[in-house]
Amino acid sequence: MAWNLLLPLLLLLLLLLVVPNISGDDNDGEDDPGQQWCVADVQTPDNELESAINWACGQQDVKCSMIQENQPCYQPNTTKDHADFVFNSYFQNHKNKGGNCYFNGAAIITEKDPSHDNCHFEYLPSN
Numbered sequence: 001m002a003w004n005l006l007l008p009l010l011l012l013l014l015l016l017l018v019v020p021n022i023s024g025d026d027n028d029g030e031d032d033p034g035q036q037w038c039v040a041d042v043q044t045p046d047n048e049l050e051s052a053i054n055w056a057c058g059q060q061d062v063k064c065s066m067i068q069e070n071q072p073c074y075q076p077n078t079t080k081d082h083a084d085f086v087f088n089s090y091f092q093n094h095k096n097k098g099g100n101c102y103f104n105g106a107a108i109i110t111e112k113d114p115s116h117d118n119c120h121f122e123y124l125p126s127n
């Protein structure tokens with residue numbers, strides 16, 4: 001191995017050992033560093049997103065009124081944006097009772113809050 005590769009590798013190794021301890025598993029209940037939201041995968045075709053939206057909107061506690069015209073999450077008026085909101089609403093309200101962020105592969109987890117403008121994507125703690 002070339003010696004000029006050794007130092008970067010050692011630094012990388014050190015980083016990998018140290019970083020998990022900084023970001024911390026010591027959950028003191030004050031904040032929740034692992035917040036996750038559920039959104040539509042950009043690769044999912046609109047017709048599949050529409051079926052998933054229709055299914056989710058038939059489930060309890062999914063706030064589909066928010067994506068109706070004149071409501072805070074109507075704009076941007078795209079299937080993808082509406083699916084983002086509905087998938088997350090379903091996921092947050094069902095994750096503690098067996099629901100997940102899957103939708104036949106149409107959804108993915110993100111750790112970046114997708115809220116925008118007046119459209120708030122709720123996050124509920126996990127049990």
Ligand SMILES: *[C@@H]1O[C@H](CO)[C@@H](O)[C@H](O)[C@H]1NC(C)=O
Nearest residue numbers: 069070074075076077078079
């Ligand atoms: C919202 O999008 C749908 C589907 O593209 C379209 O038919 C409708 O006219 C749009 N509404 C507004 C207010 O832009």
